[in-house]
Amino acid sequence: MSARNSAAAQAAVLRARARRGVWQRLLAVLGVRTGRVRRADAVAARWEHGAAGEAATARLVAALGAQGWVIRHDLRMPGSRANLDHLLVSPCGTAVVVLDSKHWHRGRTTTMVGGRVHCGTDDRQAQVDAVASYARR
Structure with missing residues (x-):
């Protein structure tokens, strides 16, 4: 299973919201980046940077799946905006590892x-x- 990468999705949402509206779209076509768009792009770039770290961790732990580990990525925490980047359960089920990717x-x-x-x-x-x-x- 690969990471769904909610960080990358968040970056896309931020960029799209900043370019919403007729004037924003027109300015984008003309190549003009307003302050609102520049700020959104800066925040989105940080989310994308985090997404790259999450993807790299997912690639590193993927080999554990062949050894019987259950691996889940990008799990939403119930009742929270937070998520678990990676959750690993050992083949015997006695070890649970929570990994949070930091780039x-x-x-x-x-x-x-x-x-x-x-x-x-x-x-x-x-x-x-x-x-x-x-x-x-």
């Missing part, structure tokens, strides 16, 4: 600093804590 800067090392996860100098612990809460649910 952080490849030139920066991910480390633990004072018990907190950092990517370069950026503190990313809040993202780790959020995924841990999803896994508990």
